[in-house]
Amino acid sequence: MEKPFPYRIYPIGDQALTLDFGNLINDEINRCVMALFYWLKEEDLHGIKDIIPAYASISVVYDASLIRKWAGNGSAYAYMEDYLTQALQPLDLQALPSSRELRIPVCYHQSLAPDLLELCQEKQMDLDEFVAIHTAIPYRVYMIGFLPGFAYMGSLDERIVAPRKQTPRTHVAAGSVGIAGVQTGIYPFASPGGWQLIGQTPMTLFNANDDQPSLFQPGDLVQFEAISIDQFYQLKNKPS
Amino acid sequence: MGVRVLKSGMADSLRDAGRFGFQHLGIPPGGAMDNVAMQVVNILVGNPIGAVVMEMHYPAPQLEFNSPALMALSGADFQATIDGVEIALNQPMLVPTGSVIKFNKPVSGARCYLGVKGGFEADEWLGSKTTNNFAVRGGYQGRNLQKADWVAFAKPFSYEVEEPAVMPWTANVRELYPQGPCYLIPGAEYELLDAASKQCLIQEAFQIATNSNRMGYRLQSAPMHLGEYKECLSSGVGFGTLQLLPDAQTILLMADHQTTAGYPRLGHVASVSLPTLAQLNAGDSIRFQLIDMKTAESLYAAQEKHLRQLKNACNFRLQEYLSND
Numbered sequence: 001m002e003k004p005f006p007y008r009i010y011p012i013g014d015q016a017l018t019l020d021f022g023n024l025i026n027d028e029i030n031r032c033v034m035a036l037f038y039w040l041k042e043e044d045l046h047g048i049k050d051i052i053p054a055y056a057s058i059s060v061v062y063d064a065s066l067i068r069k070w071a072g073n074g075s076a077y078a079y080m081e082d083y084l085t086q087a088l089q090p091l092d093l094q095a096l097p098s099s100r101e102l103r104i105p106v107c108y109h110q111s112l113a114p115d116l117l118e119l120c121q122e123k124q125m126d127l128d129e130f131v132a133i134h135t136a137i138p139y140r141v142y143m144i145g146f147l148p149g150f151a152y153m154g155s156l157d158e159r160i161v162a163p164r165k166q167t168p169r170t171h172v173a174a175g176s177v178g179i180a181g182v183q184t185g186i187y188p189f190a191s192p193g194g195w196q197l198i199g200q201t202p203m204t205l206f207n208a209n210d211d212q213p214s215l216f217q218p219g220d221l222v223q224f225e226a227i228s229i230d231q232f233y234q235l236k237n238k239p240s
Numbered sequence: 241m242g243v244r245v246l247k248s249g250m251a252d253s254l255r256d257a258g259r260f261g262f263q264h265l266g267i268p269p270g271g272a273m274d275n276v277a278m279q280v281v282n283i284l285v286g287n288p289i290g291a292v293v294m295e296m297h298y299p300a301p302q303l304e305f306n307s308p309a310l311m312a313l314s315g316a317d318f319q320a321t322i323d324g325v326e327i328a329l330n331q332p333m334l335v336p337t338g339s340v341i342k343f344n345k346p347v348s349g350a351r352c353y354l355g356v357k358g359g360f361e362a363d364e365w366l367g368s369k370t371t372n373n374f375a376v377r378g379g380y381q382g383r384n385l386q387k388a389d390w391v392a393f394a395k396p397f398s399y400e401v402e403e404p405a406v407m408p409w410t411a412n413v414r415e416l417y418p419q420g421p422c423y424l425i426p427g428a429e430y431e432l433l434d435a436a437s438k439q440c441l442i443q444e445a446f447q448i449a450t451n452s453n454r455m456g457y458r459l460q461s462a463p464m465h466l467g468e469y470k471e472c473l474s475s476g477v478g479f480g481t482l483q484l485l486p487d488a489q490t491i492l493l494m495a496d497h498q499t500t501a502g503y504p505r506l507g508h509v510a511s512v513s514l515p516t517l518a519q520l521n522a523g524d525s526i527r528f529q530l531i532d533m534k535t536a537e538s539l540y541a542a543q544e545k546h547l548r549q550l551k552n553a554c555n556f557r558l559q560e561y562l563s564n565d
Contacts, residue, residue: 010428013478013508014536020428023473037264049260050269052476054500059476061263064511064537065544077533145474145500148266148375152474189374208365208375214265 005029007088009081015064017077019084020057025154025182028093029056030142034219035091036084045070045083053218054143055152060084099221101138104186104201106177106224107232108134112200113177119162119196131226133157134198139184141220149188149206151216156182168194175200177224188214202227202236241307242361242392245385246340249301251454254360254379254391257290259368263476263499270370270378273351273454273495276416276515276547277315281355283551284312284332284411286558291359292369292394294385296352300343301385303354308401309335309393310357314413316349316519322404330411332558336401349519358395373496399562409557411550416515416543421529423513424482425536427505429466433484437464441506445525446490452522454496459526463488466504474502480509480517482528492526494518510536512543 005021012018019036021029037053040060047066052059064076071079108131110117120130139153146152156179164180169192172178176187178195187193188205205215216222227235245252255278258271272278272295279289300318305311312332313320320327321342322335329352335341343352362369362379371379380391424441433441440462449458465488477483481493483503490506495518509517510531520526531539 011425011508011533012427012476012505013480014425014511014533014540016476016478016508018428018476020475025473050263052263052499054475055473057473057475059478061260061476061478064540068537068541075534075537077537143474143500144264144266146266146498150266206375208377213267213366213375218264 016061018059024056033058101221103223105227106199106201108199109229113198115196116198135224138221138223149214154183162196164194243303245389247302248387251297252301252385253371254362255295256370270496273518274315274515277353280314281312281353283554285310285357292362294354298346303341305339316352317347318343318352319345332407334401334405350521357397358393361392361394421527423510423531424507424528427507429504432466434467447525448522450522457492459490474500477501482507512539
């Protein structure tokens with residue numbers, strides 16, 4: 001990287017560490033994170049067990065016994081800290097694979113969108129306008145976390161930004177599209193959840209039988225498309 | 241060859257060391273909670289240390305061996321009996337066809353592990369055989385064991401056993417479980433705690449609440465606060481991450497932890513302390529002691545070395561025993 005963003009590296013245990021660019025949701029920083037992710041994958045250092053890219057950070061989980069060997073019996077953490085610092089040098093954002101573009105059908109019918117009406121009332125906006133804004137631009141998948149295949153996307157137009165629910169729901173239906181702050185995302189599984197629910201997709205987002213079980217990958221661009229309730233059930237009931 | 245579940249326990253599942261390489265897709269490792277006990281039972285029966293074992297909570301299941309087996313138990317003491325005769329933890333044992341293993345009362349610990357020579361057969365998913373209850377994959381059909389399930393051995397055990405025989409050696413596991421305070425490496429937001437909360441973290445007892453499980457332990461303590469509350473962007477967390485929740489209480493992430501989270505990270509339990517932690521029950525208390533990275537690394541290295549030595553000693557005795565017979 002020519003002009004690196006300021007960052008810090010800190011432990012998240014004695015067998016994992018995080019390189020953190022700060023509390024920013026920013027495309028360029030997230031592209032740096034993904035460039036690091038691909039670089040580390042490519043290098044495939046024996047002893048690295050997991051690489052977790054997030055909005056503005058990347059965490060690396062390692063086997064301290066193996067890394068200690070590379071470190072000549074010195075500190076595994078010191079070795080990994082140095083390794084990550086070195087990894088920043090050859091970063092080439094141009095070499096990033098171009099983002100995949102995915103079109104995701106979403107039904108915003110109120111039977112599938114328990115928070116939409118109230119949100120529209122709060123924002124003094126009619127439903128069509130809200131949907132038009134939510135579907136106006138493609139969103140970047142900044143990271144996947146929380147649940148298998150749960151994509152954190154953004155950033156929302158400020159007119160439809162909304163906080164999490166005061167009290168999380170104990171049951172959110174699979175496929176529910178939610179918003180939280182400037183983020184939007186889809187629950188791949190039925191689960192508890194605190195995001196405001198504004199629609200539902202009929203698509204399966206996580207298929208455990210696939211080698212690549214998550215439909216979304218970090219770095220994807222996702223364009224939502226509004227569909228009717230009839231289309232929703234047609235797609236939902238279609239054998240895949 | 242294998243065991244039949246005569247009666248299911250509260251949450252019995254097949255586990256290995258965990259599913260790594262997919263946390264970027266939100267898939268947690270989900271290996272054995274007590275990684276040391278998993279290794280010990282495998283060592284005692286002469287398996288690779290990461291072979292598939294059965295993790296049991298209390299009430300634990302009742303199992304019937306329908307072929308001879310070389311088995312061992314480690315971790316929690318649930319007062320196990322084979323055909324009514326009490327058996328000790330951490331000792332390998334030959335059992336004949338028809339032996340029934342029962343667990344009679346929770347004496348100490350939270351999770352007991354059963355290992356058999358050859359390991360248990362389990363579904364593989366994304367490179368690991370550990371159960372993922374959420375995706376319903378891995379382990380035994382992706383779920384906890386139920387009555388009448390038939391759990392096969394991954395490799396046949398071809399050794400004739402007439403009657404139960406306890407082998408004349410025991411793994412001494414005491415040093416593998418540090419007693420006293422739980423070692424904690426300060427987390428990224430530790431310095432933001434106000435002075436009283438920093439004191440609280442190292443001086444107060446943290447009690448494990450009832451709504452604790454393989455995903456995390458909810459802890460109850462005096463309230464703790466950051467000088468200025470800060471919610472962070474979500475980022476990677478791990479087994480042992482101690483997070484401060486908005487209600488001023490904490491949650492300690494365990495083996496089935498979510499892969500990312502955004503609450504302030506007060507600390508991370510050192511690897512050496514995780515097995516001790518995994519053997520605690522709701523109602524038990526934890527006290528934390530801060531340690532630096534260097535200490536954490538050397539304590540873990542010592543634990544690993546201890547396990548390697550145990551493995552060498554056990555392999556030697558087991559080979560000798562089985563060949564002299």
